[in-house]
Amino acid sequence: MEAERRYSFGGRSGGDDPTEAPEQDATEEQPERVVPDDTPVDIEGAFRDSNVQEVLDKLDRELVGLAPIKTRIKETAALLLVDRVRTGVGLPAAVPSLHMSFTGNPGTGKTTVALRMAEILHRLEYIRKGHLVTVTRDQLVGQYIGHTAPKTKEVLKKAMGGVLFIDEAYYLHRPENERDYGSEAIETILQVMENQRDDIVVILAGYKDRMERFFENNPGMHSRIAHHLDFPDHTAGELLQIAGLMLEEQQYRFSPEAEAAFREYLDLRIERPNFSNARSVRNALDRARLRQANRLFDAGGRGLTRKDLMTIEPEDIRASRVFQDAASGTEETGTDIR
Amino acid sequence: MRITQGTFSFLPELSDEQIKAQIEYALEQGWAVNVEYTDDPHPRNTYWEMWGLPMFDLRDPVGILEEVQDCREAHPNHYIRVSAFDSTRGWETVRLSFIVNRPEHEPGFRLMRQEVDGRKIRYTIESYAVTGKPEGERYGG
Ligand SMILES: Nc1ncnc2c1ncn2[C@@H]1O[C@H](COP(=O)(O)OP(=O)(O)OP(=O)(O)O)[C@@H](O)[C@H]1O
Numbered sequence A: 001m002e003a004e005r006r007y008s009f010g011g012r013s014g015g016d017d018p019t020e021a022p023e024q025d026a027t028e029e030q031p032e033r034v035v036p037d038d039t040p041v042d043i044e045g046a047f048r049d050s051n052v053q054e055v056l057d058k059l060d061r062e063l064v065g066l067a068p069i070k071t072r073i074k075e076t077a078a079l080l081l082v083d084r085v086r087t088g089v090g091l092p093a094a095v096p097s098l099h100m101s102f103t104g105n106p107g108t109g110k111t112t113v114a115l116r117m118a119e120i121l122h123r124l125e126y127i128r129k130g131h132l133v134t135v136t137r138d139q140l141v142g143q144y145i146g147h148t149a150p151k152t153k154e155v156l157k158k159a160m161g162g163v164l165f166i167d168e169a170y171y172l173h174r175p176e177n178e179r180d181y182g183s184e185a186i187e188t189i190l191q192v193m194e195n196q197r198d199d200i201v202v203i204l205a206g207y208k209d210r211m212e213r214f215f216e217n218n219p220g221m222h223s224r225i226a227h228h229l230d231f232p233d234h235t236a237g238e239l240l241q242i243a244g245l246m247l248e249e250q251q252y253r254f255s256p257e258a259e260a261a262f263r264e265y266l267d268l269r270i271e272r273p274n275f276s277n278a279r280s281v282r283n284a285l286d287r288a289r290l291r292q293a294n295r296l297f298d299a300g301g302r303g304l305t306r307k308d309l310m311t312i313e314p315e316d317i318r319a320s321r322v323f324q325d326a327a328s329g330t331e332e333t334g335t336d337i338r
Numbered sequence B: 001m002r003i004t005q006g007t008f009s010f011l012p013e014l015s016d017e018q019i020k021a022q023i024e025y026a027l028e029q030g031w032a033v034n035v036e037y038t039d040d041p042h043p044r045n046t047y048w049e050m051w052g053l054p055m056f057d058l059r060d061p062v063g064i065l066e067e068v069q070d071c072r073e074a075h076p077n078h079y080i081r082v083s084a085f086d087s088t089r090g091w092e093t094v095r096l097s098f099i100v101n102r103p104e105h106e107p108g109f110r111l112m113r114q115e116v117d118g119r120k121i122r123y124t125i126e127s128y129a130v131t132g133k134p135e136g137e138r139y140g141g
């Protein structure tokens, strides 16, 4: 994207070439002749004033990996910013459609990114409030005839001025039941997506294959979504980094041996059923803290220090059933892996 | 006779922009906004019909303004008001209420006199439009 290359967006250090003024593209539609074409514009200034950098930095800091997602977000920010500057010098700027779909496996950060997106769109004045309303089928679809449309409208009203995040959106469409009320909810949402772009941004989220099928069956929905973002699974290295961040947040840390153990744990855990990326990491860390607490408790106060309270040791990790099952070769299909 | 009630009763009709600004204010205070309508605007009639549910947890006035508009379309010849309810402990009451729609023709109220106990007189008012007509037919449909 032009603006990004030239105006050093995102994490990179600002102003490679602050003297270079953006040229006006001569082929661009001409505005009513009031603002001369050589009017200087200050994109960097507009960028600074919007405080978007703060959110982008937070995004970079808090979310490990997800490079393609971060790039798309920066591109979107650039577009909105350039639009704002264009409006400032009397150039037309069509309101872009920013409805999106987030696809990816569980725990890859879809909800977290949606939250940040709402914040960014708010700072760039694309939406008025910047809150996120998260719903699933249950909150949109009613139980009987005439129940669905008002129910969906209630939700839409709550999301006005912000972002409506529909998790597992494909449950809205039940092809096996042609009288399902889900299609009525879709209809109602579609109308608002089309007619009230300034009032609401809709983000649909879910697993990739099922979302694709959903879009095939609902071309109307597909055509109104301009941005499809696919969230890649985290690599083991990224998961380890995420674990580090999560521990840091809670003032814990791995001892070096524990870190090695956790890396082994991750390699095993990724292969197991029900693996859900960063969420599995969070759960594993919660259980490690539980074991650590019990270990400290059993040690009975013997010469413990502040440092002991903060440190996760390898035995807190290795007690996990993932290791035992791996040792005994048990194939696990259960739901909760400890 | 133009009936006045509630906040801003001394002002001319609010424009939609002004209504929106008032709703925005109510939302900022954390009040739940309601749309109500009636064709019995007697000052003692506090219970108007609710248009939909009270709107809790809204952030933006646009959705509420739409409800006002829908209500106007359904009941063009009714009185419609927007009210804002404060659920804070100790308040638990309507904090703001104003009329956003009224019938085209408002015949007003007559003063009724009732003679009681010798020369005493009791006064009351009675609406020309309401008296003797059932709900829904009072202000020309
Ligand atoms: N790239 C990442 N870096 C750091 N933390 C992450 C990352 N991705 C996810 N997380 C963390 O993992 C947890 C789950 O993320 P989130 O709820 O956003 O996932 P999701 O994709 O919405 O999952 P689901 O599909 O199950 O709803 C959160 O605590 C979040 O902070």
Ligand SMILES: [Mg+2]
Pocket (backbone or CB within 6 Å): A110, A111, A112, A167
């Ligand atoms: Mg989620």
